[in-house]
Each structure stands twice: as C-alpha cells, then as structure tokens.
Amino acid sequence: MEILKIIFYTFSLISTLSALQVILSKNPVKAVLSLVLCFFSTAILWMLCESEFLSIVLILVYVGAVMVLFLFVVMMLDIKTSSIKEGFIKYFPLGISVAFLLVFGIVYSITYNTIISCKTFSAYPENYNNVKMLGEMLFTEYLYPFELSGIILLVAMIAAISLTFRGSQKRKHQDVSDQIKVKAKDRIKLIDIKENE
Amino acid sequence: MIAISNYLTFSAMLFGISVAGIFINRKNLIVLLMCIELMLLSINTNFVIFSRSLIDVSGQIFVFFILTVAAAEAAIGLAILVILFRKLNDINTSEINKLKG
Numbered sequence: 001m002e003i004l005k006i007i008f009y010t011f012s013l014i015s016t017l018s019a020l021q022v023i024l025s026k027n028p029v030k031a032v033l034s035l036v037l038c039f040f041s042t043a044i045l046w047m048l049c050e051s052e053f054l055s056i057v058l059i060l061v062y063v064g065a066v067m068v069l070f071l072f073v074v075m076m077l078d079i080k081t082s083s084i085k086e087g088f089i090k091y092f093p094l095g096i097s098v099a100f101l102l103v104f105g106i107v108y109s110i111t112y113n114t115i116i117s118c119k120t121f122s123a124y125p126e127n128y129n130n131v132k133m134l135g136e137m138l139f140t141e142y143l144y145p146f147e148l149s150g151i152i153l154l155v156a157m158i159a160a161i162s163l164t165f166r167g168s169q170k171r172k173h174q175d176v177s178d179q180i181k182v183k184a185k186d187r188i189k190l191i192d193i194k195e196n197e
Numbered sequence: 198m199i200a201i202s203n204y205l206t207f208s209a210m211l212f213g214i215s216v217a218g219i220f221i222n223r224k225n226l227i228v229l230l231m232c233i234e235l236m237l238l239s240i241n242t243n244f245v246i247f248s249r250s251l252i253d254v255s256g257q258i259f260v261f262f263i264l265t266v267a268a269a270e271a272a273i274g275l276a277i278l279v280i281l282f283r284k285l286n287d288i289n290t291s292e293i294n295k296l297k298g
Binding site for chain 1: 198199200201202203204205206207209210211212213214215216217218219220221222223225227228230231232234235238241242245246248249250252254255257258260261262264265266267268269270271272273275276277278279280282287288
C-alpha cells in the first residue's frame, strides 16, 4: 500500500520538475530531453492507474517516435538562443501569475468537492483485461473514428512532406511555363561582326 | 491507495506549468510546440484517471485519438518550423509572417 504512494510521489515530482526544466532551460536540446523524462515518468503514473496499454503506447510511440522527431529537428537546426529569449524576463511575472491562478482554481475545486477528493480507485472486476477491453471497444464501437484517425495521420504525412519538399535537384525535367514564355530573341542572338576585325 | 485528487492535482500542475511556458517562451517556436505537447499530456492524464475511476474504457480510447492528433500536429508543426528556419535562419515567432505568400 505504501509503496504505491512512494512511487506516485516520486514520479510526479520527477515529472513536474522536468516540466519546469522544459520551460526554463536555455538549451532546446536539454528541453527536449527533459520532455522525454516528463513523458516517461507520466507513463509510469498511467501504469499506476492500471492503464497498461496506453502507458506502453506513450513510451513506445510518443517517446520513441514523436520526441525523437523533435530531437532530430532541434539538433538539425542551428538555433541562436539570444533572439528567442527576448521577453523572457518581461513576461515571467505574468506567466507565473496566470499559471498560479489556474492551478489554484483547479486544485481548490478538486479539494472542495469531498466526493472526488477522498475517492480512491475501485478495484476492477475479476479477470479484467485492459488491452482486451480497449481492443474490443476500438474495433466495434469506435471503428469509424479509428479509421478517421488513420486518415488524419495520412493527411499529416502528406502535409509535412509537401511543406518541406523542395523538388529534386538533379532530375532533368521540363518546365512548361518557361517553355511557353520563351520568345524568339531569347533563343538566338544575332551579332554584327565587322569584316576588318 | 492514492486518492483521485492527488492525480488531478498533478495533472493541473502540469497544465499550469505548460501555460506559464507558453507565456514566457513566446518567441521560441520549439518550446511553444513542446508546451502544447505537455498540455495534451496533462489532459490525457485526466482522461486516464477518470476512465479508471469510472471503470469505463471509452476515456482511454479518447486518449488514443488525442495521441494520434498530437502526433499529426507535431509533424506539421515541425515541418513549418523547418521551412521557417530555412527562410529566416532563425525561429523567432515575431517574424513568422515572413512565410506569407
């Protein structure tokens, strides 16, 4: 019983501190690595809620693919930290106060309501299988949204490629608009050559 | 066992940190994207907690879809970041209107 509390407080502390590191660090690479740590410790908290499938998906798909993409882009770009840090001090008090008000409001409303605040998780029924339940729901009731999410990924892939694709550099190809625009004087240049020269 | 309010407080703190991050890093496009990821993570945590407490797996399916949309958003956001950097050699959000046209 107590070991669960120790795990919960340890990993929520790690997650919160690494989230702070994400927003405060000057080096973007360090920020991405802290974000990976934050996701990892949050995945452990999800595991503590007995949602095993999603916690493993968060680590494998999110940390393994999306965060690596972030890291890849951040390392590829040579970012000057001087210009992007302007306004950091200026907006610091505003940001902190807005966040504090937000967190205070949410936490107050959570703890005010004693029905929510004292409740712990009730036990799952016998032979409950999280992955099996999720799969059954996903492929029956939520089949149509599931297919739509596949289309969203396809659209994202096409958008990302078409945004960054600059065309092949070596391939020889016709440019039709250039061919139409061409005038006779671009094709041939007549030069008068004097006889004496 | 851990009370639900502890989990909810944790996720509220994560959300607040990411809101503060959006305020103080408003020039840095990469950290803005990362703050959005953090926000989505805290929302997903809320979904997981309530799904567990109500013993209803629909919440976890929503987390699944949010993860999908977040991955798509990250891919497109990073593509925009790359073309911004290619054009300006910088990622300052105040010059992002240079991408117009």
